[in-house]
Amino acid sequence: MKRKSLCIALLATTLLSGPAFAEDVTLTIESWRNDDLTLWQDKIIPAFEASHPGIKVKFTPSAPAEYNAVLNSKLDAGSAGDLITCRPFDASLALYDAGHLVDVSGLENMSNFSDVAKSAWQTDDASATFCVPMASVIHGFIFNKEAFEEVGVEVPETEAEFFAALDKFKEDGSYIPLAMGTNDQWEAATMGYNNIGPNYWKGEEGRLALIKGEQKLTDDQWVAPFATLAKWGAYMGDGYEAQTYPDSQNIFTLGRAAIYPAGSWEITGFNAQADFEMGAFKPPVQNAGDTCYISDHTDIAIGLNADSPNADAAKTFLNWVGSEEFATLYANALPGFFSLSNHNVSMEDPLAQEFVSWRGECESTIRSTYQILSRGTPNLENETWGASVAAIKGTETPEQLGQQLQEGLASWYEPQQ
Amino acid sequence: MKSSRIKWHVVVFLAPAVLVYTAIMIFPLFNTLRLALYTETDQVRVFVGLANFMTLFGDPRWSESFWNALGNNFWFFLVHMLVQNPIGIALAAILSHPRLRFASFYRSAIFVPTILSFVIVGFAWKLILSPIWGIAPDMLSAVGLKSLFAPWLGKEEYALTTLALISVWQFVGIPMMLIYAALLSIPEEILEAGEVDGITGLSAFWKIKLPLILPSIGIISILTFVGNFNAFDLIYAAQGALAGPDFSTDILGTFMYRTFFGFQLQLGDPHMGSAIATAMFAIILVGVCVYLFGIQTRLKRYQF
Numbered sequence: 063m064k065r066k067s068l069c070i071a072l073l074a075t076t077l078l079s080g081p082a083f084a085e086d087v088t089l090t091i092e093s094w095r096n097d098d099l100t101l102w103q104d105k106i107i108p109a110f111e112a113s114h115p116g117i118k119v120k121f122t123p124s125a126p127a128e129y130n131a132v133l134n135s136k137l138d139a140g141s142a143g144d145l146i147t148c149r150p151f152d153a154s155l156a157l158y159d160a161g162h163l164v165d166v167s168g169l170e171n172m173s174n175f176s177d178v179a180k181s182a183w184q185t186d187d188a189s190a191t192f193c194v195p196m197a198s199v200i201h202g203f204i205f206n207k208e209a210f211e212e213v214g215v216e217v218p219e220t221e222a223e224f225f226a227a228l229d230k231f232k233e234d235g236s237y238i239p240l241a242m243g244t245n246d247q248w249e250a251a252t253m254g255y256n257n258i259g260p261n262y263w264k265g266e267e268g269r270l271a272l273i274k275g276e277q278k279l280t281d282d283q284w285v286a287p288f289a290t291l292a293k294w295g296a297y298m299g300d301g302y303e304a305q306t307y308p309d310s311q312n313i314f315t316l317g318r319a320a321i322y323p324a325g326s327w328e329i330t331g332f333n334a335q336a337d338f339e340m341g342a343f344k345p346p347v348q349n350a351g352d353t354c355y356i357s358d359h360t361d362i363a364i365g366l367n368a369d370s371p372n373a374d375a376a377k378t379f380l381n382w383v384g385s386e387e388f389a390t391l392y393a394n395a396l397p398g399f400f401s402l403s404n405h406n407v408s409m410e411d412p413l414a415q416e417f418v419s420w421r422g423e424c425e426s427t428i429r430s431t432y433q434i435l436s437r438g439t440p441n442l443e444n445e446t447w448g449a450s451v452a453a454i455k456g457t458e459t460p461e462q463l464g465q466q467l468q469e470g471l472a473s474w475y476e477p478q479q
Numbered sequence: 480m481k482s483s484r485i486k487w488h489v490v491v492f493l494a495p496a497v498l499v500y501t502a503i504m505i506f507p508l509f510n511t512l513r514l515a516l517y518t519e520t521d522q523v524r525v526f527v528g529l530a531n532f533m534t535l536f537g538d539p540r541w542s543e544s545f546w547n548a549l550g551n552n553f554w555f556f557l558v559h560m561l562v563q564n565p566i567g568i569a570l571a572a573i574l575s576h577p578r579l580r581f582a583s584f585y586r587s588a589i590f591v592p593t594i595l596s597f598v599i600v601g602f603a604w605k606l607i608l609s610p611i612w613g614i615a616p617d618m619l620s621a622v623g624l625k626s627l628f629a630p631w632l633g634k635e636e637y638a639l640t641t642l643a644l645i646s647v648w649q650f651v652g653i654p655m656m657l658i659y660a661a662l663l664s665i666p667e668e669i670l671e672a673g674e675v676d677g678i679t680g681l682s683a684f685w686k687i688k689l690p691l692i693l694p695s696i697g698i699i700s701i702l703t704f705v706g707n708f709n710a711f712d713l714i715y716a717a718q719g720a721l722a723g724p725d726f727s728t729d730i731l732g733t734f735m736y737r738t739f740f741g742f743q744l745q746l747g748d749p750h751m752g753s754a755i756a757t758a759m760f761a762i763i764l765v766g767v768c769v770y771l772f773g774i775q776t777r778l779k780r781y782q783f
Contacts (some may be wrong), residue, residue, distance in 0.1 A: 131740035149744075156746050160522060235501055243635050247723050248743070301610020303633025303724065309611050430742065440540055441745040447726055457635070457725070461741060473540065 087375040088118040090143030091364070092136070094129030095476040097331060098396060105395045110382055112301075117375045136366070138163045142285065144370035145233050145379060150182035150191035157365075158185070158192040159316040164366045169377065171384025179402035182360035182428070186391040193363035194383045197392065197399035199256040200417045201357040204324040207315060209237050213320070217343050221290070224346040228297040231320045239297035241319035243305020250450035251443070253295065254324040256429045258345045259287040260355035273434055275477025279468040280461075288453040288460035295454045303455065311335075326417045329398030334412070336470035342416045344424060358426035360402065438474035445470050496560025504538055512760070531754035545755070547726055548734040549762070551639055555730055556707040558643035559650075564699055566647070568692075572684055574655070575662040586659070590652035597649075602718030604645045608632055632717065635727040641771035646713055650706075654699045661695040662688060694778050701770045708763050711736060732757045 063191065091102075102121040110119060122143060124132045129152055136142035137157065146163065148154040166172065167190060175195050183193035197258045210217065213234045218224040231239035244250050263269065263283040271277040277284070297299075299305060314322040315335035322328070324342070332340060347354050365382055366376050382388055389401040390408070397411035400418050408413055431443040449463040456467075472478040518527045535541050574582050592600065608615050610630045619628045631641040663725060664689060673679075673687050711732030714722055720742045722729035737745070737753025 127743075129745070131747065135741065151744075153744060153746065243633075245723065246723055248720065299631035301616075301628075301633065304608065304610055304630030305633070309609065310489065313611065392728075394769075436744040439742075439745070439748075443744040444721070444742065447721065448723075451723070452725060470540070 066070075082323035086118050087372045088120060089372055089376055090120045090122055091144055091145045091147065092129075092133055092143040092367075093121065093123040093147035094126040094149075095147065095362070096125060099102075099123060100346055101330075101395045106388075106391055109387070110379065110393055113387075114382070116377060116418055117378065119379065126394040128180055131376050139368075140369055142367055142369070143373050144367050144376045146193075146365050146367050148183055148365050150360050150363070150428075152434075154183055154193055154363070154365065155185065156205055158190070158435060164194055164368050165190040165194040165371075166194060166366060166377070166380055168478055169381045170192065170386060171381050174386075174403045174405060176402075178358065178402060179405055182433075183363045183365070188216050194380045195360065195363045196383060197362050197396070197403040198358050198359045198402055199399060200326045200420065201253065201359070202326070202342050202417060202420070203257075204314070204322045204328060204340055204342050204343045204413070205269055206237070206314070206320050206336075209317070209320045209338075209340045210341075210453070213237070215320075217341065218346050219343075220350050221346045221348055225293065228321070232297060237301040238293060238313060238319040238396050239321060241310045241314040241322045243302045243307070243310050244451045244454055245304050245309075246307045247447040247451050248308065249307055249323070250291070250454055251428070251431075251447040253325060254291050254454065255287050255446060255450045256357055256359075256431070257323055257325075258290060259284075259430065260357055260425075260427045261347050261352070262286045263430065264353075265355035265425045269427055269430045269433075272430065273477070278478065279471060280464045285460045285464040286464050288449065291453040292456055292460060295456060298454075325397035326400065326414065327396075329411060329413050329417070330396055333397070333413070346422050354420070354424035355427055356424045357427045357429055358400075358421060359432070362399065374403075390459055434474065437472065440473070441468040442467065442471055493646055508760070511753045511756050514750055515757045518750045518776070519748075531751055532758075535751070535754050544726070544729070544734060545758070547584075548729045550730045551728065552708055552710075552730045555641060555646075555710065556704060557704050559642060559647060559707055560700065561642065561668045563647040563651050564654050564696070567651050568658050568696070569654045570651070570661055571658035572688070574659055579707060586655075589655060592649045593652040595649065597712035598716045600645065600649050603714050605632065605717055609642070633724055637726050638718070639728045639754065642713060642717060643738065645717075646710070649713075649766075653702070657695050657699055658692055661692040678761050683692075695769070696777075697775055701767060704766050704770070705763055708759060708766070730753065733764075735759065 075426050078357060099121060107119045107121065107240055111117065117300075120143075123129075130149065133142060133146065134157075137146075137160075142162075146155075146157070148163070152332065154163065158165075170196065172191065177188070179195045179198075181188070184191050203270065207215070209215075209231070213230055213236070214225045214442045215230050216223070218227045229396065230240040231237050243247055260268075263272075264276070268277060268283055272279070272284070279285075295302070299319070305313075310319075310322070311328070311331065313319045315332055335478070344354055344356055363382065366373065366380060370376050386401065386403070386405040386407075389403045389405045393409050393414075394411075398417065399416035400414075403409045429443075429447050430465065431448045436443040445467055449458075449467055452458045453460060453463055468478070480499050511600055515531055516528060516612040517524050518528060519525070520529065535545055570585075573579060574586055576582075579585075607613050608631055610616060610628070610633075614629045616625065629637065631637040658706055668689060669684060669691075673683055694777050709732060710730055714728050714730055715736065718728050720733060720737050722733040722737075738755055739747055739749055741747030
């Protein structure tokens with residue numbers, strides 16, 4: 063009896079996994095955003111399918127840390143989906159150069175994106191654009207409003223106020239001042255170094271100078287963020303060395319921590335988890351009134367697998383990604399992923415509104431290590447992870463770290479030699 | 480029956496195993512060795528001879544990563560040899576004691592972790608040792624030893640040893656089972672003859688049983704060696720591909736994975752990855768040869 067029902071179950075799954083209706087085209091999307099699975103299934107895909115009968119869409123994400131490896135293997139084996147979610151810059155450029163992605167600059171709705179928005183998914187001479195930009199993420203700090211009121215802390219604007227606030231939480235003792243750990247390493251670089259850094263190296267000015275070779279990682283403006291990070295360790299929870307990224311998220315959403323160094327992509331998850339009111343503040347500046355710089359990072363786009371048998375349907379989908387309908391849908395389904403299109407997208411989430419309002423007050427830049435500088439080995443981005451962790455733990459001095467990064471970069475990057 | 484005739488039944492019976500083994504083991508192995516001699520420039524694969532190995536051992540950055548991983552690997556192996564195998568032998572000796580009650584229960588209980596997935600083991604131990612949610616700090620504070628607790632997996636100096644001990648916990652059942660089987664195969668008469676000569680208890684273990692199970696210990700050592708130098712899963716499940724903190728838990732397997740498949744912004748380089756895989760193969764080959772020709776041939780075997 064048991065065996066029989068198992069057989070039926072197995073048979074049913076094989077039948078169901080095949081195409082349900084022969085005449086429909088099914089598009090499969092490869093992505094690293096496994097957090098967004100339900101949003102795609104419940105909101106985005108139904109909206110597309112309603113207006114495009116005959117095309118079915120399947121969203122099949124893999125774990126973020128494994129995405130690049132998984133995708134590359136699938137592409138080489140010819141088993142990848144029709145639509146490929148694109149990481150910014152070199153990871154996708156390499157796919158385009160290898161013939162896995164198709165030039166999509168001819169799509170009608172590509173005119174809805176500015177050159178800056180497209181820059182992360184173009185060849186160096188900007189002659190071909192191979193992914194349709196979807197969203198950017200903005201860095202800053204999310205804080206627990208109730209904790210701030212309870213302990214009587216003002217939202218900090220300058221660095222001195224920021225550390226004064228942390229001191230006050232530490233004295234009070236009922237909240238962990240800063241919810242971050244160093245176990246997974248990337249938070250230290252992404253939500254630490256590249257979050258507060260742009261205020262030191264003046265955003266685009268410093269980033270472009272570094273690419274041109276006019277500034278070095280041993281210069282003061284590149285070393286100083288490490289010196290600031292070195293002060294963070296004292297405010298992080300007990301055993302932060304073994305605290306993982308999900309640990310930090312949970313500590314904050316459980317209301318045990320006051321400030322969370324964040325990227326705007328956290329908003330959706332935090333809204334669902336936290337039952338207290340949250341606010342956000344931008345990376346603190348040195349002196350009140352200084353120009354502020356924020357990391358408004360071009361993070362996610364979507365392109366067409368060159369081997370897709372359903373190229374026409376896939377292009378229809380990509381064109382729809384460039385439409386106002388998608389921009390509004392995506393920005394509201396995923397508050398914290400801000401549309402890169404020129405459409406005037408209205409968002410309802412207050413936290414997302416706070417983040418996006420900084421675009422008007424501050425100068426925008428992207429993460430310093432992403433464009434060109436992570437093209438060689440050793441990879442500057444990955445090296446920055448380790449360096450930021452070492453800074454927080456205090457195992458090496460900021461000057462030593464700057465020196466190491468500079469040597470690594472100069473070993474393969476000509477303008478820095 | 481003439482001996483010169485081809486024995487077709489032998490060929491037929493061997494064929495499936497030979498074909499499958501060739502297709503999924505021998506061919507990929509030699510292809511990996513071949514891949515290590517190439518590199519890719521502008522989407523074209525070009526033959527470069529031993530250049531990848533020159534980079535791996537000559538370039539200060541590559542060689543530093545390699546020697547770091549190899550050193551960690553030796554430490555990982557050493558912990559297994561010094562902790563896992565002695566404990567395995569001790570457990571087997573206790574289990575084979577004729578008057579021990581519930582022996583089969585202990586045997587199964589100790590063996591169960593071996594059949595668990597690495598992912599489960601890595602995740603469970605990460606939670607147990609977590610300074611935030613883990614029970615390790617609570618248990619230590621219950622006996623007043625809270626000060627001994629440290630975020631072990633996050634500290635450069637402890638992380639690798641901690642992971643090695645987790646692996647020991649998982650696999651201690653294997654040496655235990657093998658030694659247990661060897662101990663059971665020792666004939667009663669020999670032990671009784673020893674008893675007549677006044678050798679009982681512990682000294683019977685040291686003087687009679689241990690020499691008789693030495694060949695099994697040799698096999699276990701070589702299995703441990705091969706297993707440890709191919710290890711990857713536990714480190715990857717617990718610490719990720721970057722084998723943090725600061726590469727202190729990086730072993731050859733994770734180093735190879737990171738190079739071969741790439742990581743985050745680092746693009747994968749199958750050719751350098753193959754070079755590392757080849758180096759791993761060479762290390763394991765040398766180790767196994769040293770054992771086979773240096774140790775196993777000198778071990779005395781006893782026939783009963």
